[in-house]
Amino acid sequence: MAARLFCACMLAVLILLRPLAAAIPSPPVRGATHTANWQVVLAAGDGSLPVFDDATAAFARRLVMAGVPRADIHRLTASAAELRAGVAPATRDRLLRRIADLPARPGDRCLVFLTSHGERGAGLWLALSDAALSPEQLARALSGGCAAVPTVVIVSGCYTGAFAEGAMRRPNRIILTAARADRPSFGCQAGRTYTFFDQCLLAALPQSASWRGAFARTARCVRWMEDRLDMQPSDPQAYFGAAVGALSLGF
Numbered sequence: 001m002a003a004r005l006f007c008a009c010m011l012a013v014l015i016l017l018r019p020l021a022a023a024i025p026s027p028p029v030r031g032a033t034h035t036a037n038w039q040v041v042l043a044a045g046d047g048s049l050p051v052f053d054d055a056t057a058a059f060a061r062r063l064v065m066a067g068v069p070r071a072d073i074h075r076l077t078a079s080a081a082e083l084r085a086g087v088a089p090a091t092r093d094r095l096l097r098r099i100a101d102l103p104a105r106p107g108d109r110c111l112v113f114l115t116s117h118g119e120r121g122a123g124l125w126l127a128l129s130d131a132a133l134s135p136e137q138l139a140r141a142l143s144g145g146c147a148a149v150p151t152v153v154i155v156s157g158c159y160t161g162a163f164a165e166g167a168m169r170r171p172n173r174i175i176l177t178a179a180r181a182d183r184p185s186f187g188c189q190a191g192r193t194y195t196f197f198d199q200c201l202l203a204a205l206p207q208s209a210s211w212r213g214a215f216a217r218t219a220r221c222v223r224w225m226e227d228r229l230d231m232q233p234s235d236p237q238a239y240f241g242a243a244v245g246a247l248s249l250g251f
Helices: 011-020 053-065 079-085 090-101 135-142 158-166 197-209 211-228
Strands: 037-044 073-077 108-115 125-127 131-133 150-154 171-175 237-240
Touching: 037 053, 037 090, 053 073, 053 108, 053 197, 073 090, 090 131, 090 135, 108 135, 125 135, 125 150, 125 158, 131 237, 135 150, 135 171, 150 197, 158 171, 171 211, 197 211, 211 237
Parallel strands: 037 073, 037 108, 108 150, 150 171
Antiparallel strands: 125 131, 171 237
16 A cells, blocks of 8 residues: 555644634535435445545435435445445445446436545545546446436545546536545545545535536635645546536535
């Protein structure tokens, strides 16, 4: 692991952020009018820290409160405790198969939220497979059941800007990422509830009518948190396909 260009959590620096944990509070789960039938995959790729599973669990709660059926929300994990509780394992093969097999029909939407460490030049780390998920692999999986419906893909981790480029780009896709392809992101620290990007995203969702608006709020929030510690900006990236540029949040 040490030999990899792997996203470090920079714990020594981020310890300073503990007093700031409440500066941008995690949002309460609030209901919303359920206006679209969502097919959802939420995956935490590493179980060494709770921040990733905390984010997928919070996202799932918001969707349920908005009226998305639990049967349409698929959570995957690398946490031993979550696995014992019955959450599906976030191996690379299982995650890709789950995404490819989403039973999206005309009128549905797909939502994929992946959060973990990032590996520069390789993708998003999946601890149970001891391997990274690449943008190309994810793009192929999304070309299954979600090929013909509006699809929102959120990839949270260091260097994840690569997921907003190349084969991932399609007219029916919105892609939001936590960082530029050559930049780390921050907040995977013991004692935090969420990473910076995940916390800002979860806070932005209740305030936003569209995915474009949610991303703008998230990016501003991340920059504010990084500026407080004089960090190099992670520079979250986004892509809005031509067919979905004005897509409403939908929950």
